[in-house]
Structures are given as structure tokens and as C-alpha cells.
């Protein structure tokens with residue numbers, strides 16, 4: 198950047214200089230002289246990160262968060278567009294323009310309150326939402342600078358105010374007078390958490406049933422600590438408890454009790470199903486049951502939920518001590534697996550993906566971080582089989598090279614195998630991260646509930662299922678989706694549920 | 710939810726029995742199902758144990774386990790009145806109980822525990838039950854009396870001959886298969902190798918043989934795939950598709966390799982645990 202025409206770009210590098218720049222800009226704005234041109238000239242604020250070498254050996258969070266000066270500088274980049282196109286890009290329509298404006302004003306409390314009108318988990322979403330294909334993709338600043346990575350960093354700003362709010366004593370949301378209605382929430386992922394909070398706020402008695410011994414869903418067993426500190430999720434769960442939501446762990450709906458039993462025998466008036474996807478796909482290639490082949494779900498659960506990275510030092514769950522790892526897939530789950538393998542001490546981690554980087558569904562930031570941490574990308578390649586030794590241990594993965602052919606139904610160019618292009622990579626561990634299907638347990642145990650051909654629950658626009666009083670949302674409805682979409686559905690479902698219960702109460706009262 | 714140990718005793722050299730509070734599981738469980746437990750909430754491993762019995766009226770289930778590693782050793786250290794932090798279940802597909810005719814139940818060592826509820830249910834369904842129980846030696850023979858209550862015929866043997874007949878279970882199993890008429894169905898639960906050889910024994914006779922597999926598990930709900938085995942050339946998840954499978958189709962050799970995947974790490978953890986126990990004077 199040195200030597201560019203804009204003095205601001207060369208200036209804002211040290212904290213001192215940033216402070217000075219912020220003061221100048223604020224003074225200019227107060228005098229009414231801060232033009233679009235000036236705002237566009239403010240350098241995009243990079244988020245401080247742990248050094249790539251250091252973080253290969255720890256599980257602490259990679260991105261450290263904005264300082265106050267950075268947050269305000271970044272917020273001043275926002276043009277306060279009349280039509281606020283960013284909001285259209287947000288699945289839950291957070292009032293982005295206004296909260297960014299509040300940060301520029303230095304009113305962080307207000308910014309957080311504005312976000313919380315639409316999103317209950319800003320500290321999570323600020324960290325894991327794919328902003329570059331949501332709000333930030335639409336941002337006028339990015340479009341003006343012809344680079345989506347130069348859009349206003351809405352996610353980082355969201356995280357900034359959410360973290361300030363977390364460190365302060367966040368108020369426990371008010372709960373309405375008891376309605377006498379009982380709500381069961383199945384699954385404690387982001388959708389379940391939001392549905393529980395909203396139903397509880399309406400005064401219903403709410404119980405969350407969770408199969409695992411810890412609540413939080415994918416946020417605790419899937420997404421690693423270095424990307425989403427578990428303390429954040431714990432705090433959200435704590436808030437639910439303080440609101441009076443009951444959380445019952447080790448309870449597998451369909452096995453411990455069925456939905457029918459919950460409703461007919463245990464007196465639940467309404468149910469939200471948010472059980473996630475939860476059935477790992479395998480490739481159906483030779484060698485997939487060898488020792489050292491994991492689904493990403495297993496690998497990440499061992500590492501995150503069971504803390505296998507502390508094996509022998511407080512944790513009893515083992516995990517392969519791999520030297521050379523192949524991860525198959527190109528989504529967030531694949532990046533998380535690869536980066537976890539790095540942290541568990543692997544010397545070589547290969548990421549094998551059958552399309553090109555452009556088609557990767559992972560967040561751009563995760564791809565970038567994975568590369569920084571030394572993960573080697575093998576693009577346009579796909580496994581043909583996995584080879585083992587006499588003891589059944591993985592020794593190599595055999596891949597085929599691919600090229601991009603005609604676009605398929607999704608509009609993405611279909612990868613086509615190049616015949617005879619087989620080659621082998623020597624590895625001791627293979628992690629398969631090619632997606633999740635719907636877990637069939639609820640389907641098998643809930644007659645009357647309708648599913649589509651992929652096993653996802655069918656719902657209407659209000660997240661109502663085919664069964665009266667039963668609502669559903671998140672990955673079990675959408676297929677593997679995102680935290681924010683699950684949250685959004687949890688909210689829609691809770692609204693429909695609250696309405697249903699109000700109606701039910703009315704008819705019940707009229708009946709007596 | 711609380712999972713208090715109501716009563717507990719040692720029933721073999723390294724074998725323990727406990728009755729544990731778990732009212733919902735006691736009510737819902739069917740023969741063949743199992744639970745997953747962890748001794749405490751942070752750090753401890755999740756392990757599957759079959760439900761050996763259940764009493765819905767007292768809301769308790771019976772667990773039997775062998776002390777083979779750190780988790781089972783810690784479980785053995787717990788006293789009556791103490792809690793097991795997490796018990797989740799019942800998991801797995803219940804045993805398909807039908808009126809087969811004559812059924813042979815083959816149990817090996819600790820495998821007798823999960824086999825007992827199956828034998829009981831088979832008898833209740835009107836089958837003639839022949840129980841073949843095996844153990845390494847006399848001290849390791851468990852639940853013989855309770856099998857006697859539900860069996861029409863009992864064949865008990867030990868590897869070393871220290872109790873009743875000196876034989877491996879495959880020997881009497883073969884004899885029973887040679888009878889005329891041959892048995893209609895066989896259930897085998899025991900060490901993986903024993904199950905493998907029992908399946909080889911019944912295969913030439915064409916007697917359908919079901920085995921209950923005990924693989925490594927994490928969640929127990931089909932989410933991780935860590936429990937997968939090859940059955941008839943296809944990957945199956947033991948925790949949801951099983952634990953019982955057609956033994957003639959199971960790839961036992963691969964399964965044995967998979968269950969030993971963490972042997973070294975597990976042994977290391979167990980050794981460290983034992984040393985620590987000795988230091989604080991709790992070892993036994």
C-alpha cells in the first residue's frame with residue numbers, strides 16, 4: 198500500500214495512527230464534511246489474528262476481534278445507503294445499516310439491541326456466517342470498490358458488539374406470565390435454542406431434549422474451538438436456563454420417548470423438531486471401512502466435544518495420531534477437519550476436492566486460514582479407493598484427476614473424471630467430509646410426519662409440519678444449511694407455535 | 710437426570726454388576742438394546758454397555774461390565790449411592806423376537822449379560838431355548854443360575870475345564886447343530902473372535918445365526934459412523950442398524966482390526982490411571 202495516492206491508507210497501521218485517523222474522520226463528519234469519497238478511502242480494517250505458525254499448535258481462537266478504533270473506522274466506511282441492500286442479503290433481515298451506524302456513533306449498546314431484534318446469537322453469527330455470500334456480497338462499498346472482500350466487514354462488526362455485550366452483564370430477556378402450555382424442543386442446535394427462547398418469552402413452559410450429554414448441537418460437537426469458542430455457546434445456554442428453560446441431556450427422542458409419547462402421555466402441547474442433519478455420507482469406495490478412515494463428524498466430535506486433543510491430559514477419548522492426512526470435501530466441515538488435523542500434529546494435510554476453489558462451499562475466510570496453516574489443496578481430484586496394509590491400516594489414497602465439463606442443474610460446471618489419470622498419495626488417515634443426510638430416527642418413530650425423498654421434514658412457510666402442533670426447522674428441514682438459516686427457522690417456528698398455543702388455550706377455555 | 714448406583718457387586722475376577730437408576734430407559738428398553746454412558750461430564754469417554762436387565766417399577770437397569778480400560782475401571786471404582794454422570798438410551802434396534810422353534814443361545818464370558826434378556830424373551834415367545842455358556846475358567850462364568858431359569862437345556866463349559874465341561878463353545882454348538890432336527894435359530898454374544906468361530910460352525914448347517922456386535926462408538930445415534938462394520942459387503946452402523954446382524958455376512962476380520970484401532974492409546978491411558986490410583990492408595 199505504500200506510495201498510494203490516499204494518505205489514509207498508509208497512515209492507519211499502528212494503533213496510535215488509527216486513533217488519529219478516527220479522530221480526524223469523526224471531526225470531519227461532525228462538521229458535515231465526510232463524503233462518500235472519503236468513506237470509500239478509509240482502509241478496510243483487517244481483523245487481528247493469531248500468527249499462523251503459533252496457531253498450528255493450539256486450539257485457541259484464530260481471529261482475535263476488532264479494537265474499538267478499528268470497529269469505528271470500519272463502521273465509518275458504511276455509506277448508510279437509503280435502500281440498504283445488505284439487509285436483503287441477510288437471511289434474518291438484521292437492521293445492518295442502523296447497527297453499523299450506531300457503532301460509528303460509538304453507541305455499542307444500541308448496536309447490539311438492534312441486532313438482537315432479529316438475531317439471538319450475534320457472537321456466534323458474527324464468527325461463522327458466510328457473510329461474503331450474504332450481506333457483504335450486496336454491500337455498496339464492496340460493489341463500488343469492485344471487490345467483495347472490501348465490503349464493510351459486517352460480520353466482524355457484529356462480533357465486536359456481541360463480544361462487548363458478552364463481557365458486560367447481558368440482561369436476561371423478560372418472560373411473560375405463565376400460560377400453562379408446555380413446549381418440547383428436540384435438539385439444542387441454533388434453531389432449537391432460538392425456538393426455546395422465543396417460546397419461553399411468550400410464557401410457555403419449555404423443555405429442550407438433547408441426545409448428547411452437552412447442549413449446543415453442531416456449535417459444540419462440530420465447529421472447532423479455534424473458530425467458535427465453546428464458552429460463547431455455554432453462555433447462550435446459561436441465558437436460556439436463567440429464563441427458566443429446562444434442558445434435559447442424554448434424551449434421544451424416538452428412543453427414550455417418542456414424539457407421540459411426549460404429546461399424548463407427557464402433556465406437551467407443541468413440539469419443535471430441530472435435530473439437525475446428523476447422518477454422515479460416505480463415498481462408497483473400496484477401503485472405506487479401513488482403520489484410519491473417519492467421517493468428519495466422528496473426527497470433529499472426538500476432537501471437539503470429547504476433547505481428544507487433550508488425550509492423556511484430562512480427556513479419555515482417543516483419536517488417531519496422524520502424520521499424513523487426506524480430507525475429502527470442500528465445505529466448512531472439510532476445512533474444520535483439515536485444520537483440526539493440523540492442530541493434532543499432522544505433518545501433511547491434503548484437502549482433496551473434485552471441483553475448483555471457486556466452487557468450494559466453504560467460507561472464503563476458512564479457505565484462506567487453511568492455506569495459511571499449511572493445508573495443501575488438491576483440486577479437481579477425487580478418491581477412487583483407499584488402500585490398506587495387512588493390518589487394515591490406511592496407507593494411501595488413490596485419486597483420479599478431473600476437469601470441469603458442462604454446467605449441471607445447479608449451474609456449477611460438472612467435474613468429469615479423466616480416464617487413466619489415477620495416482621496415489623501416501624496417507625495414514627482419511628477424513629470424509631462430503632456432507633450429511635437426514636438422520637432417519639425421527640422418521641422411523643413418528644408415524645404421521647411427512648418427509649421428502651431425501652428424508653427431510655416437509656414444512657410450510659411457517660415451519661408447520663404435517664402434524665398438528667409439531668413444527669420443525671434447521672438442517673432436518675433444509676438439508677445441511679447454516680447456523681443463521683437454522684436460527685431464522687427456529688424463530689419462524691416459535692412465532693407460529695406461539696400463535697397455535699394461544700389459539701389452543703382459547704379453545705380449551707371455551708370448552709370448559 | 711440422576712443415575713444413582715442403587716447396588717453394585719463384583720461377580721468375577723474383573724467383572725462387575727450394578728443396578729442403576731434410569732427410569733425412562735427402564736421403561737423404554739427392549740431386549741438387545743444398549744446404553745452409552747460416561748463417568749463424568751467433562752473429559753471422560755463415552756462407552757456403550759448392553760442393558761442386562763431392567764425393572765420399570767423401580768426405574769432401574771442392570772449393567773454388567775468387564776474392567777478392561779480406564780473407563781470401565783473408573784466405573785468399577787464408583788460405590789453404591791454414587792452417580793454416573795451420563796446414561797443415554799435405550800439405543801440400537803431391539804432384537805427380533807419370534808417363535809422360531811428351537812433356539813440356541815451361545816454366550817461367552819461377559820457376553821452372557823446381554824444374552825440373558827434375549828434368552829428370556831425368546832422363552833416367553835414360546836421357543837425351546839438351549840443355552841450354551843462358556844468362560845475361560847470357573848471364576849469367569851456369570852449368570853448361569855439366571856440362564857437356568859429360562860432354558861430348556863443348559864450346556865456349560867470352560868476353556869480350562871475348571872468347571873463343568875472342558876471345551877470351547879463351538880464344540881457343543883456343533884453337536885447341537887448335528888442333532889435331528891437341527892435348531893431353527895442361533896444367537897451368539899461374546900468376544901468377537903468367538904462369534905466369528907460360532908458363525909463358521911453354524912454356516913455349513915445353514916442355521917441362521919445372529920450376533921450382537923460390540924464396536925467402538927461415540928454418539929450411538931448414527932451421527933458419526935465410527936461404529937460401522939461391513940455386512941454383506943455394505944457399510945452398516947452398529948448403533949442404529951444393529952447391534953444384531955446376520956453373523957454369516959459380517960466381515961469379522963475387518964471388525965477386529967477396527968475395534969483395536971486405539972488399543973495402544975487405551976492401554977497407555979489405563980496404565981497411567983492405574984499408577985495414579987496406586988499413588989493415591991485406591992488401587993485394588
Ligand SMILES: Cc1cc2nc3c(=O)[nH]c(=O)nc-3n(C[C@H](O)[C@H](O)[C@H](O)COP(=O)(O)OP(=O)(O)OC[C@H]3O[C@@H](n4cnc5c(N)ncnc54)[C@H](O)[C@@H]3O)c2cc1C
Pocket residue numbers: 325326327383384385386387388389406407408409412413414415416419420421448449450451471472473474475497529530533560636638639670671672673677678679680681683684
Ligand atoms: C463441522 C461443521 C462446520 C460448520 N460450519 C458452519 C459455518 O461456518 N457457518 C454456518 O453458518 N454453518 C456451519 N455449519 C452448519 C451449521 O452448523 C448447521 O447448519 C446448524 O448447526 C444447524 O442447526 P440445527 O438447529 O438444525 O441443529 P444442529 O446444530 O444440527 O443440532 C441438532 C441437535 O439435535 C440433537 N439431536 C439429534 N437427534 C436427536 C434426537 N432424536 N433427540 C434429541 N436430540 C437430538 C443433536 O445431538 C444436536 O445437538 C457447520 C456444520 C458442521 C458440521
Ligand code: SF4
Pocket residue numbers: 274275276277278281282283284293294297335336337338349351
Ligand atoms: S450496503 Fe454496505 S454501505 Fe450500504 S448500508 Fe449496508 S453495510 Fe452500509
Ligand code: FES
Pocket residue numbers: 925926927928929930931932933934935936937946947948949
Ligand atoms: S456410534 Fe456414531 S454412528 Fe454409531
